[in-house]
Amino acid sequence: MKLLILDRDGVINFDSDAYIKSVEEWIPIPGSIEAIAQLSKAGWTVAVATNQSGIARGYYPLATLEAMHTRLRELVAEQGGELGLVVYCPHGPDERCACRKPKPGMLEAIAEYYQQDLAGVWFVGDSRGDLDAAVAVDAQPVLVKTGKGEQTLNKGVPAHTLIYPDLASVARALL
Template sequence: MTVRVDKLIILDRDGVINQDRDDYVKSCEEWIPIPNSLEAIALLSQAGYTLTIATNQSGIARGYYTLSELHAMHQKMMDLLKPLSGRIDSIFFCPHTDADQCDCRKPKPGLMHQIVSRYIKSPVDSALPLTHVPIVGDSLRDLLAGTALGASPHLVLTGKGQGVKKAELPPNTQIHADLMGFAQSILAHP
């Protein structure tokens, strides 16, 4: 499925869409949406954007939750989005820890390469195929994974976003209070 690059948005999950936890989000009960995040996704969906998630989920490798429990959390999110007319098109996740030294754990760009393979068949710039694609995260590692392939970095101040040092941010990073702030900015300046 090829989509217009200018209509693709990459979101992190924990701390952007749902509340993050220092002890990991391990179940549907612990998966709690951040206020207005689902409404922001709905607004973007209704405006014709394709939204995908790229998320580190090392809790699987650490044994905190299973793949089935992760899928149940994502199903809860989809179920909550449906009555709002919002949708997430796909979810890419890394189940590994840093010790695994995989290519898919952010800040490495492996998940971004998977997204390019799925959505961008003939990138205009093969060196930076995500040029002009927003990546929204609450941590430096989220942003670096996307900017490695040219994505436009957007930091939200929910989750761990408040603790990110401004001096470490990639050039041209836009900062938003939350996912709704990002959505309103994108919709005001498509």
């Protein structure tokens, strides 16, 4: 199986320090939906692992998060593709859960779901937590410069991190 794992906010859609709290605020980064669809049509399974502490903070309910992911799936399907498993961490940073990145719990859940070893699997993110989660499961950390990517790059990234301008560039490299 060709598996690719993506962070959501800042990779697929625009991020906000005020959190993405509604389907209306969930706006895809140009080229990201097409990239997911192209990869899917080429035989890739594209999964998503996203921290969503806005749920724990009371900024939006679980139903709104699910509506955002339904919209993402619809947009990918309109381009002829299919989105794989979407896992999220609803916990706040102080809850000490095993799933919130940089901990690898969500990536491990994806590995278990697909019965796939994550060694060398690309995990695309825009934050140091994303990259550290990838390293924790021996996946290939990939940084995009969208979202918080530029700031992350300026603070330093793990050795062997691959760097791309955006998700569309990642898709071109894989295809």
